[in-house]
Amino acid sequence: MSVVMPCAVDHLVVGAASLDVGCTFVADLLGELPLPGGVHPQLGTHNAVLSLGGSVYLEVIAIDPDGKTPAFPRWFSLDSDQTRADLEVSPRLLTWVVRTPTIVSLKQLDAYAACKVRPMSRAHLKWEFAFTPDGQCLAGGLLPQVIQWRGSAHPVDVLPPGNCRLSSLHGESSNAAQINLALQQMDLADSLQCVESDTAAFWALIDTARGSVRL
Numbered sequence: 001m002s003v004v005m006p007c008a009v010d011h012l013v014v015g016a017a018s019l020d021v022g023c024t025f026v027a028d029l030l031g032e033l034p035l036p037g038g039v040h041p042q043l044g045t046h047n048a049v050l051s052l053g054g055s056v057y058l059e060v061i062a063i064d065p066d067g068k069t070p071a072f073p074r075w076f077s078l079d080s081d082q083t084r085a086d087l088e089v090s091p092r093l094l095t096w097v098v099r100t101p102t103i104v105s106l107k108q109l110d111a112y113a114a115c116k117v118r119p120m121s122r123a124h125l126k127w128e129f130a131f132t133p134d135g136q137c138l139a140g141g142l143l144p145q146v147i148q149w150r151g152s153a154h155p156v157d158v159l160p161p162g163n164c165r166l167s168s169l170h171g172e173s174s175n176a177a178q179i180n181l182a183l184q185q186m187d188l189a190d191s192l193q194c195v196e197s198d199t200a201a202f203w204a205l206i207d208t209a210r211g212s213v214r215l
Contacts, residue, residue: 004185005105007098009166010147011049011057011155012204012215013076015083016091022060023048025091029215030208032162034060037155038122043070045078047122049155052206053165057156060091073135075145080136093204093215095141096169098188103128103148111143111182119150126150140200142171142179144188167205167212172197 016022027033034048037059044067050058063078076094077083086092106112115130130146132138137145171194173179179194204215 002185003187004108005100005102005146005187007100007144007146007186007188009056009144009169009188009191010097010099011059012052012096012166013094013145014058014060014091014215015076015078015087015094016060016062017084017087018065019046019048019060019062022062022091026050026058026060029213030164030206031210032164032208034058035159039064039067040120040122041067042118042120043074044068045074049159050164051156051159051162055154055156056166057159058164059097059155061094072131073133075129075131075135077135077137077141093141093202095137095202096144096192096204097147098144098186098191099147099149100186101148103130103146106130106146109182109185111138111178112146115146125153125155139173139175139179141202142173142192142194142200143182144186163209165207167207169204170202171195172199172201174198174200 023034034050037047037049039046046064048060128148169192176194176196206213
């Protein structure tokens with residue numbers, strides 16, 4: 001299977017009912033507190049970020065209570081009634097994001113054919129992001145969202161080094177074959193291997209000062 005759009009793991013996305021709750025959840029689990037990121041004016045969300053080693057990071061994201069309602073569905077399923085109900089119970093890993101230098105190739109991938117690429121920004125950061133029509137995560141979060149950074153700035157540039165490192169990503173799905181095919185086309189077969197299962201699941205293993213932690 002040839003690679004259609006080369007990608008690399010960029011960051012993990014942890015959703016929360018509020019940013020404070022999400023940051024506390026991550027700090028309690030991983031032993032390190034995410035730092036304030038900023039706001040996304042186009043989407044009415046805000047975030048905090050934590051280094052996971054190298055050019056990979058963790059993003060805690062929540063709807064900004066002071067933000068405006070966006071003109072289109074928010075990313076990461078944050079407008080989903082089910083997701084909101086789940087996040088009221090506890091923050092959780094929603095999906096992962098991969099970066100590519102060729103987001104123009106996105107339409108060649110069947111799983112992403114309906115996505116719309118929009119320019120985004122936060123403070124000095126600029127990027128393009130592929131949105132699903134309804135804002136939902138793809139394949140329950142198992143298929144990553146796609147980003148292309150513009151310019152040289154990246155969130156990890158200002159993050160202090162910590163003790164957390166992304167070890168591995170894992171998935172289970174009744175559509176494992178289709179998911180793995182898409183991952184192969186994105187050069188991500190070594191980043192996450194989805195196994196066949198009647199139930200859907202997605203989790204990450206993070207190396208911390210406390211040992212390996214499941215997120």
